[in-house]
Amino acid sequence: MTKPRVAILVGTKKGLHVFRSSASRSRWAHEGPYFAPQPVYHASFDPRDGESVYAAVNATFGGPRIEVSRDLGRTWTTAANPAFPAGSDLTFKRTWHLEPGHASQPNVLWAGVEPAALFRSDDRGISWQPVRAINEHAERPHWSPGGGGLCLHSVGIDAADPGWMTVGISAAGVYETRDGGKSWTNGNAGTRSPLPRGESLLGRCVHHLVAHPTRSGVRFQQNHTGVYWRDGTATRWTDRSAGLPSDYGFAAAIHPHDDATAYVVPLHDRLRQAPPPGIAVYRTRDRGASWKRLASGLPRGAQLEVMRESMAADRLDPAGIYFGTTNGEVWASADEGRSFSQVAAYLPAVLSVSTITS
C-alpha cells in the first residue's frame, strides 16, 4: 500500500505554487510557480479520480482560463472557457471556485464565476455548460457586487445527495437546489444583512461557504455579519459568532471527519486584518457554540490578512489545517490547529489554499 502524501496548492497573485510532503507534513518540497505571472484564484484536487487538479487562472493578458492537470498538478492542459449563451448580456470575466461534483457523478465538475454564475462540466473540466436556473434567477436583478465583484465563489455539494447543492454569491447570499440545479431557492433565512433590509432575504453577504464532505446537510459559512451553521434538514442558519473577536472574516474550513469541528480566521471589519493580539485560527468543536483561539507557532502581534479561499484542511487523521496570507506566507498545522509552522514566506499575495491528500 502506498503511503499517503499531502500537497498544498497555493494560488497567488502571480501563479500557482505547490508544496508536497509525506504524511508527517514536517518538510515541504516546493514546485512552481505554474502560470506565473497570472493570478490563480483557486486550485482544486479531485479526490474521486485521485489524479486531477483544476486551476482558475485569471489572466490579465489573454483572459481568464481554466487549466486541467491529470498528474496531480505537474502538467496542464487549457480547457474551453465557460461561456454565457448567445444573446446573454453577461460575459465570462473570471473563475472564483472549482468544485468536484458528488462521488456518484465522477465526471461532473462545477465552476463558480464572475459575473455571478454557475457552470457545469460533464467531462472533468474540459468543457462547460451554464446552469441557467441559477444564472437567470428571478432575484438576480437584486444581486449587487461585493468588494471582489459580483461573483459566485462557493459551491457546497451535499455528502449524501448529489442533487443537493448550496452556493454562495457576493453580494446576494446563499442559494440552494435539491434537484441537481434545475431550480434554486433563496437560502439566506437566519442570516443578517449589513444593510437595513427589514425582513427581506435579499442582499446577504456570504464570504465563504463549505459543506461537510461526509455528513449530509452540514453547512458552514463565514459571512460579512458573522459565522453561521446549519445542520441536517434545517432551513435556517444559526448565528454562531459569539466567542469570536469579530463577526467579520473571509476564510472558513470544516474538519474532514468531525462534522462538529470548523475553523475561521476572524478579521477586523474595517482594516481587514487580524485584530489584536494578532493572527490566529479559531476552532469550534461544537458546531460554533464555543470557539478556541489557536496561535501556537504563529507570529505574535502580526495583523495578517487571509482571503476567502485561503484556508483548507487535508483529509488525514489527525487533519492538517493550512492557511495563506496576503503578505505571501503559508502556514500549516499537522495536529488539527494545536500548533502551526511556516511552510513558505515571500510568495506573492496568497489568494487560495487547498490540499491534495493522495
Place this chain on the structure above:
Amino acid sequence: MPAVTIRLHGAFAEFAGGRRASVEAETVGGALAALVERYPALRERLRDEHGALREHVAVFANEDEMGTREGERTPLREGDVVHIIPALSGGRI
C-alpha cells in the same frame, strides 16, 4: 489577397507557440481570423464568448493602433505587419 505578417508579442506568443505568422488577409479582422484558424487555442485568448476583442489587447496595423483607423476593418496591403500586443495597462493592484 495580400500576404501579411502577424507579430505576436508577450503572452500572445506563448499561446500561439511562436512570435510570427504569415497569413493572407485584406483587413486586420481578416488577419486575426486567419491566425485563429491556424492556432485555435488563440481564439479564447483574443476574444470573449460574444466575439468581442478582450480587454488589454492592442492591435496595430504597422505603426497605427487599429482603433485610430477603421478598427478590424482597417485595410491591409502586401507586406503589412499586424502586431498583437499585451496592452500597456500596468499599475493595477
